[in-house]
Amino acid sequence: MSALLITNIGCLTGTHPQDTLMLRGRQMQELPVIDNAWILCEDGKIADFGKMDSLPAQLPNALHRHDAKGGFVFPSWCDSHTHIVFAAPREEEFVMKIDGKSYEDIAAAGGGILNSARKLQLASEEELYESAAIRLNDMIRQGTGAVEIKSGYGLSTDSELKMLRVIRRLKESFPIPVKASFLAAHAYPAEYKNDHAGYIKLITDVMLPRVAAEGLADYMDTFCEQGFFSVEDTDRLLTEAARYGLKPKIHANQLSISGGVQVGVKHHAVSVDHLEVTDEEVIQSLQSSNTIATLLPSCSFYINIPFANARGLMNADIPVALASDYNPGSTPSGNMNLVVSLACIKLRMRPEEAINAATLNGAAALELSGQTGSIAKGKMANLFITRKMPSLAFLPYSFGQSQIETIVLGGKIS
Ligand SMILES: N=CN[C@@H](CCC(=O)O)C(=O)O
Numbered sequence: 001m002s003a004l005l006i007t008n009i010g011c012l013t014g015t016h017p018q019d020t021l022m023l024r025g026r027q028m029q030e031l032p033v034i035d036n037a038w039i040l041c042e043d044g045k046i047a048d049f050g051k052m053d054s055l056p057a058q059l060p061n062a063l064h065r066h067d068a069k070g071g072f073v074f075p076s077w078c079d080s081h082t083h084i085v086f087a088a089p090r091e092e093e094f095v096m097k098i099d100g101k102s103y104e105d106i107a108a109a110g111g112g113i114l115n116s117a118r119k120l121q122l123a124s125e126e127e128l129y130e131s132a133a134i135r136l137n138d139m140i141r142q143g144t145g146a147v148e149i150k151s152g153y154g155l156s157t158d159s160e161l162k163m164l165r166v167i168r169r170l171k172e173s174f175p176i177p178v179k180a181s182f183l184a185a186h187a188y189p190a191e192y193k194n195d196h197a198g199y200i201k202l203i204t205d206v207m208l209p210r211v212a213a214e215g216l217a218d219y220m221d222t223f224c225e226q227g228f229f230s231v232e233d234t235d236r237l238l239t240e241a242a243r244y245g246l247k248p249k250i251h252a253n254q255l256s257i258s259g260g261v262q263v264g265v266k267h268h269a270v271s272v273d274h275l276e277v278t279d280e281e282v283i284q285s286l287q288s289s290n291t292i293a294t295l296l297p298s299c300s301f302y303i304n305i306p307f308a309n310a311r312g313l314m315n316a317d318i319p320v321a322l323a324s325d326y327n328p329g330s331t332p333s334g335n336m337n338l339v340v341s342l343a344c345i346k347l348r349m350r351p352e353e354a355i356n357a358a359t360l361n362g363a364a365a366l367e368l369s370g371q372t373g374s375i376a377k378g379k380m381a382n383l384f385i386t387r388k389m390p391s392l393a394f395l396p397y398s399f400g401q402s403q404i405e406t407i408v409l410g411g412k413i414s
């Protein structure tokens with residue numbers, strides 16, 4: 001039996017009741033904490049915790065002790081939206097953006113997703129695994145302890161399967177939970193430019209059965225957006241995916257009011273992601289559902305598009321999660337500390353709301369909140385320990401810097 005005792009914790013953060021598995025809008029203001037605390041991890045799980053003056057006299061024999069020296073302990077970030085399997089960065093597009101081209105201009109000029117797809121088709125599974133593993137390791141060092149990864153730079157049967165197999169290998173070899181989303185409907189490949197029905201048929205009749213047969217995906221995703229996949233395309237794809245037990249997670253309303261939120265809600269999507277553009281109808285459709293609004297402020301920051309209306313969503317009691325959207329085009333960063341800072345600065349989320357959105361609600365957007373995302377007995381001991389900080393707000397306040405000193409995964413200092 002392996003056991004880890006962390007003592008002298010300045011503030012143990014996110015001690016939600018065990019049965020709190022998702023926070024709707026206004027509930028997100030509550031972030032329970034225990035000051036001057038200890039936590040005991042046994043066999044990879046959180047066994048117990050409390051105030052220092054309640055530290056039990058009887059402790060497991062083979063005990064590793066760690067003195068947090070006044071640092072804060074958080075549940076690891078749960079990053080529920082990433083695209084970290086890609087063949088090459090796209091810094092040439094970064095320079096095009098500086099020169100005034102928009103995300104849509106670059107995509108129309110053969111850049112964007114199709115650019116990544118061309119490069120990915122030429123890369124081997126091994127090369128893709130190696131580069132994605134480096135990114136995932138970097139994310140873990142920055143406090144991420146659960147992640148979702150999408151396909152969507154394959155856009156052919158072989159290459160989509162190749163991406164999903166890389167994700168499966170990451171799942172098998174990393175000590176954190178990994179969920180996979182099948183995103184063949186990310187862009188129409190050049191050869192289907194004038195045959196959208198043909199590509200939809202390829203996804204439904206050829207790709208989906210193979211993805212399901214190999215058990216390669218947990219979710220079905222589509223980029224429901226003007227110039228990409230329509231509401232009708234999305235409706236059809238989600239209907240077919242449901243036959244294979246794949247629930248939706250949708251890219252919706254990144255560039256326009258696309259109808260993606262409503263079609264996602266209709267299909268009981270676990271989450272609808274982006275939502276940089278919303279209106280009253282979008283908010284109303286989410287209000288009557290359990291679908292999570294996953295916001296990606298580092299994407300807004302990087303490609304200079306509007307920031308999501310987090311306050312409007314939370315005031316309407318909609319559950320909001322935060323994720324990185326790490327990808328080579330619109331967000332070349334998987335740093336959840338920066339995401340949380342941007343959420344405070346640009347989405348005007350209070351630190352407690354942003355931290356809940358990046359932990360418990362992020363876990364809910366991965367359907368893992370029974371296992372991670374808060375400090376509760378029996379949950380995975382995936383945590384991070386910061387330097388001594390003067391307050392909770394100091395974490396997002398010190399934007400662009402990391403306060404993290406120690407990572408704990410499965411109850412072990414890693
Ligand atoms: N919007 C669609 N997909 C990605 C960007 C993909 C890319 O530009 O490569 C996103 O979530 O931002």
Ligand SMILES: [Zn+2]
Binds near residue numbers: 082083327
């Ligand atoms: Zn995305």
